[in-house]
Amino acid sequence: MKTARMEKIDFAKTHKELYSATGIIKEVVADKAVFLTIKGVGPPGGPEFTDCIAKLFALVYTTKFSLKFAGKLDFAVSKLECLWWEDPAKLPPEKWPWQLLIRIPEGVSESDLKKSRQEILKKKGIDTSAVNRWVWKEGPCLQVMHIGPYNEVAPVYHALAKHAEAAGLEVIAPGHEIYISDPRRVPPERLKTIIRMPVKKKR
Numbered sequence: 001m002k003t004a005r006m007e008k009i010d011f012a013k014t015h016k017e018l019y020s021a022t023g024i025i026k027e028v029v030a031d032k033a034v035f036l037t038i039k040g041v042g043p044p045g046g047p048e049f050t051d052c053i054a055k056l057f058a059l060v061y062t063t064k065f066s067l068k069f070a071g072k073l074d075f076a077v078s079k080l081e082c083l084w085w086e087d088p089a090k091l092p093p094e095k096w097p098w099q100l101l102i103r104i105p106e107g108v109s110e111s112d113l114k115k116s117r118q119e120i121l122k123k124k125g126i127d128t129s130a131v132n133r134w135v136w137k138e139g140p141c142l143q144v145m146h147i148g149p150y151n152e153v154a155p156v157y158h159a160l161a162k163h164a165e166a167a168g169l170e171v172i173a174p175g176h177e178i179y180i181s182d183p184r185r186v187p188p189e190r191l192k193t194i195i196r197m198p199v200k201k202k203r
Helices: 047-069 110-124 154-166
Strands: 026-030 033-041 081-084 097-104 132-136 139-147 169-171 175-179 192-201
Touching: 026 192, 033 047, 047 097, 047 110, 139 154, 154 169, 154 192
Parallel strands: none
Antiparallel strands: 026 139, 033 097, 033 132, 081 097, 081 175, 139 192, 169 192, 175 192
């Protein structure tokens, strides 16, 4: 007797407007969602940044396969995202605060994550206790696709702020980057990154 096939949750398909973009600035609304998240300080690509990415992916992949094999749910691992709560231009790179994210289904519970953390610690010796389950509603935003090196995103943020002002809006923190390309496989000049900023009505 065949068991019913689980439907795979894939946010790139169910929330296409949030995980795809063009070079034209558009308004989107990001409703409440659940993420795995970890915070740190330092330059992107630095030791802490790289270590936190490893912990984030270790937890999300272990949880994904544990839940799939248990027949509970199946999901595609989402793209890596990063929030910038302060303007990096005002701080030296070693003091840049960031928050890494990977979106997960609501059905992934704290209990599921606890089991995965224990498995990762036992099998790989990796402590993922700093990775948390986080519910966040971003709300109305402006977003656009940036193609090029990561260190050339500053003008994109300025363009979003200018677009918001022309529309009677103002951008607010955090700056939000969604990394569509894998930098290990794609040259810097072809990297695709969605740049998003929450907005509110200008006072």
